[in-house]
Ligand SMILES: [Fe+2]
């Protein structure tokens with residue numbers, strides 16, 4: 060997902076007998092549905108996992124602005140441009156909410172940026188694909204934000220208070236993102252032959268990368284089991300992916316577009332769609348830095364950070380000077 | 390105050406000096422007239438004016454507020470979680486502070 064392969068620090072879920080008194084009390088609080096707040100005692104593994112997960116999520120929001128920012132100046136109408144600008148601005152906001160949540164766990168904003176810029180922390184694989192035509196703005200809003208919503212809605216109930224509250228804000232804003240994307244798709248799909256072809260092409264290119272957003276199957280992963288016991292992960296990757304497929308296929312049919320999967324069929328027994336897995340070797344390639352746009356995304360991010368350095372420093376210098384002046388006058 | 394601390398270079402690959410990071414502010418917003426300000430989140434900014442501007446952009450993009458308070462996070466004092474018992478338990482057993490503690494005959498009417 061936006062936090063796709065969070066390498067867990069914890070081992071397998073510990074049985075109650077293995078837990079210390081503090082750990083047991085902590086797990087009890089989580090089981091009772093209590094929220095953990097920044098100053099509360101927490102196991103080191105919980106804190107570290109959360110920093111990785113929230114950090115990766117925040118980085119995804121920020122880097123996620125780039126593929127869409129690519130089209131702001133070329134949006135087909137002024138209205139679409141305003142819509143896209145508002146959406147991209149929201150993503151910046153989502154990143155900021157999440158960075159703040161991560162900071163409550165004792166990591167600084169600059170450290171988080173540094174880990175992004177040096178590749179020590181990842182962001183979602185989806186943003187390493189190019190956005191080639193305007194129809195991609197439709198596909199991204201519809202599929203990428205759609206997949207993100209699938210993951211973020213349950214995270215509103217996550218055990219860490221600041222993370223849960225950030226998720227509530229984000230979910231409130233997210234549904235416009237998906238709807239505007241779907242509307243772009245709808246307009247294209249009902250437009251000229253060429254426009255419909257572009258819409259289909261965008262779906263073809265984004266379908267499997269969207270399925271990869273949920274991460275590889277983690278049914279047997281002990282790391283995921285620990286995250287689920289701590290309620291920092293609410294569903295398995297496969298559950299969410301299935302839910303996404305089940306909701307999205309009828310939407311594609313409504314658009315009159317075909318999902319690029321010959322094996323896709325409705326299974327009467329399970330009452331779910333059977334679908335083809337994405338190419339996981341491609342996923343591992345992209346997540347480890349070799350996707351079509353990894354280098355470009357990171358370069359753009361770093362350039363923005365480095366070019367902004369003098370502004371950050373000047374504002375701080377100004378603040379210090381005016382404070383000194385104020386204090387001298389008192 | 391010593392304001393001679395020159396911010397270090399922000400070159401990637403090296404953590405920048407923590408003193409060169411904009412301080413953290415907590416943001417409180419009055420959602421509607423007549424309501425109190427409520428904590429909505431935090432942000433980084435160089436000074437108060439900047440913090441209010443950023444708060445407007447980050448927390449009121451959809452008409453969520455009519456007024457903003459910002460306070461530098463380092464100026465907030467908080468009770469500690471370990472004091473929760475001694476701090477809040479004493480008010481628990483004082484049921485007589487609630488109106489339902491007082492049983493009155495129905496004939497006395499609504500009170
Ligand atoms: Fe977002």
Ligand SMILES: [Fe+2]
Nearest residue numbers: 150204233236
């Ligand atoms: Fe979004």
